[in-house]
Amino acid sequence: MVELSHVTVSYGEKHALNDISLKVNDGEFTFISGDNGAGKSTLIKLLIGDVKADKIDGVDTVVKVNGHDLTTINQRGIPELRRTIGFIFQDFKLIDSMNVFDNVAFVLRSIDASTRYIKKRVPQVIGLMGLQSKVKQYPSELSGGEQQRVAIARALVTNPQLIIADEPTASLDQRAKIETLKLLKEINDKGTTVMVISHEHELIQRFGGRLVNLRSGVITHDIHI
Amino acid sequence: MRLSSVGYLFRQGVRNIWHNRIMSVASFCILTVSLLLIGFTVLFSANVNMILSSVEDKNEVIIYIKDNTSNEDIVVLGDKLRGTANVSEVNFYSKEQAFADIKKNMTDAEEIFSYLGDESPLPDAYRIRIADIDNMSATLMAINGYENIEKVKAPYDFVNVLTGLNSVITIVSAVILAALIVVSFVIISNTTRASVDMRKREITIMRFVGATKTFIKIPFFIEGLVMGILAGAAAYVLTWLGYDSLISILSSETTLFAAMGVSGFIPFSRLALYTLAGYVAVGAVISSIGTVFSTRKYVKV
Ligand SMILES: Nc1ncnc2c1ncn2[C@@H]1O[C@H](COP(=O)(O)OP(=O)(O)O)[C@@H](O)[C@H]1O
Ligand SMILES: [Mg+2]
Numbered sequence: 001m002v003e004l005s006h007v008t009v010s011y012g013e014k015h016a017l018n019d020i021s022l023k024v025n026d027g028e029f030t031f032i033s034g035d036n037g038a039g040k041s042t043l044i045k046l047l048i049g050d051v052k053a054d055k056i057d058g059v060d061t062v063v064k065v066n067g068h069d070l071t072t073i074n075q076r077g078i079p080e081l082r083r084t085i086g087f088i089f090q091d092f093k094l095i096d097s098m099n100v101f102d103n104v105a106f107v108l109r110s111i112d113a114s115t116r117y118i119k120k121r122v123p124q125v126i127g128l129m130g131l132q133s134k135v136k137q138y139p140s141e142l143s144g145g146e147q148q149r150v151a152i153a154r155a156l157v158t159n160p161q162l163i164i165a166d167e168p169t170a171s172l173d174q175r176a177k178i179e180t181l182k183l184l185k186e187i188n189d190k191g192t193t194v195m196v197i198s199h200e201h202e203l204i205q206r207f208g209g210r211l212v213n214l215r216s217g218v219i220t221h222d223i224h225i
Numbered sequence: 226m227r228l229s230s231v232g233y234l235f236r237q238g239v240r241n242i243w244h245n246r247i248m249s250v251a252s253f254c255i256l257t258v259s260l261l262l263i264g265f266t267v268l269f270s271a272n273v274n275m276i277l278s279s280v281e282d283k284n285e286v287i288i289y290i291k292d293n294t295s296n297e298d299i300v301v302l303g304d305k306l307r308g309t310a311n312v313s314e315v316n317f318y319s320k321e322q323a324f325a326d327i328k329k330n331m332t333d334a335e336e337i338f339s340y341l342g343d344e345s346p347l348p349d350a351y352r353i354r355i356a357d358i359d360n361m362s363a364t365l366m367a368i369n370g371y372e373n374i375e376k377v378k379a380p381y382d383f384v385n386v387l388t389g390l391n392s393v394i395t396i397v398s399a400v401i402l403a404a405l406i407v408v409s410f411v412i413i414s415n416t417t418r419a420s421v422d423m424r425k426r427e428i429t430i431m432r433f434v435g436a437t438k439t440f441i442k443i444p445f446f447i448e449g450l451v452m453g454i455l456a457g458a459a460a461y462v463l464t465w466l467g468y469d470s471l472i473s474i475l476s477s478e479t480t481l482f483a484a485m486g487v488s489g490f491i492p493f494s495r496l497a498l499y500t501l502a503g504y505v506a507v508g509a510v511i512s513s514i515g516t517v518f519s520t521r522k523y524v525k526v
Contacts, residue, residue, distance in 0.1 A: 048433065075438075078435075079435040079436065079437050080435065081435070082432075082433060082434060082435030083434065083435035084435075085433075085435075086434075087433045087434070093426055093429060093430055095426060095427055095430070097244070106427070106430065107430070107434045109230070109233050110430070110431045110434055110436040110440060110441075111434060111435055111436055111440075112226055112227055112230045112440065114227060114229060115229045154430075158434065158435075
């Protein structure tokens with residue numbers, strides 16, 4: 001669950017987010033849209049504890065993500081918070097020197113998971129993404145859509161409560177765009193909260209759900225399509 | 226942290242070295258050269274110190290007593306010498322004893338001695354030892370003022386040169402050591418930085434999925450540690466090969482060193498273990514501090 005109330009994030013004088021309030025319940029599917037510079041990336045950084053909300057006198061700022069209070073979180077708390085979030089990058093960020101299995105396993109290894117669990121869990125998510133036949137292949141041998149599926153598998157492997165996808169479809173062809181969103185919807189249907197950053201109104205129209213639009217750090221619409 | 230994770234992070238560190246191999250080789254070479262220079266500076270110092278202490282063993286000063294000094298006055302002088310600061314040992318060396326010793330050492334010259342008769346032509350003397358060779362001149366100055374002394378014979382100039390040399394060497398090696406440590410440190414930091422750059426994507430992913438700072442940094446630390454240990458081992462092998470030949474070249478200058486009363490150099494076998502331990506320890510410490518320093522700068526969570 002995400003709960004924001006009266007949140008301002010500034011870079012120097014510039015308010016990248018300006019007094020926004022937003023609540024995303026568990027199990028929701030939400031599109032976040034907005035032009036370049038609207039504050040979408042800043043919103044994501046806020047949710048993963050990469051930037052902090054301004055402390056303003058007389059304003060009761062609330063930033064809560066999956067039960068973590070980010071206005072008081074400390075250095076130790078941040079890794080814990082991040083383990084509850086799965087992140088999908090626009091440019092996939094797969095590791096070229098690792099095959100599909102290792103790319104997915106890398107996440108679990110990085111958070112001190114047991115070898116036994118890794119051996120059990122990684123094939124599970126790879127299967128879920130329909131990549132069984134590709135486990136031994138390297139990113140350069142995969143299509144864009146397949147690479148994005150590896151990235152989704154990687155986000156899923158930790159069983160996160162919330163998945164955040166930053167423009168996951170921007171660098172894909174039409175078929176892969178639809179396929180990727182379908183997968184994200186399926187994941188959402190199983191109970192995981194999903195937030196998708198996207199510019200592509202056509203796609204948003206097609207899939208529907210909640211749409212939060214940002215402009216200049218302010219929420220201009222919060223509607224259901 | 227799990228044992229399996231420790232193994233994993235260790236393998237990641239070794240993998241870093243391989244993936245970053247051009248920088249790794251460069252940094253290995255420079256680290257090895259630095260360690261070698263450090264090693265040779267230290268070993269050179271150790272030898273000079275040993276030579277100095279062997280000279281200090283011979284830090285004997287002979288005080289010749291005036292010819293017609295009475296026995297009581299000789300005893301008085303002896304007590305005075307014993308009471309002098311920085312004098313560690315005082316022995317009376319009678320003229321008869323001195324004459325007998327000379328005769329014994331110069332058997333070829335028996336005929337000459339026979340002309341001298343049984344009466345010793347040599348003076349009575351005290352042989353004393355100086356405790357701290359650095360303060361020898363002050364001590365001798367004090368002794369020079371005592372009565373009934375004919376002459377004070379000290380290995381004065383030679384000792385002066387050696388102690389002077391030793392302090393110069395100590396200062397120069399300290400400066401060299403400091404400079405080399407800084408250079409190695411910078412090299413290692415740069416290698417780590419290159420390694421961090423190469424793994425930017427992995428680091429980003431690790432941060433986003435909630436890896437702890439320690440977890441992200443350990444492979445770089447291992448990388449530095451392994452490089453340091455390898456460079457230490459290489460420096461050891463090169464020293465092992467180089468030290469003995471250097472010694473044999475210096476030892477062929479026997480006349481010079483014998484004249485200085487130098488018995489020999491420290492053989493490598495006696496230094497081997499310390500050298501290996503020293504190289505590996507210094508290499509590992511410099512290297513891991515260098516990596517910790519640069520990961521602190523370049524790896525944020
Ligand atoms: N690190 C930063 N330093 C200064 N200004 C920044 C920084 N990051 C973003 N901004 C500014 O904040 C505003 C919002 O940026 P961002 O959240 O990246 O927007 P979006 O992702 O919607 O394009 C922009 O005006 C941008 O120029
Ligand atoms: Mg952006």
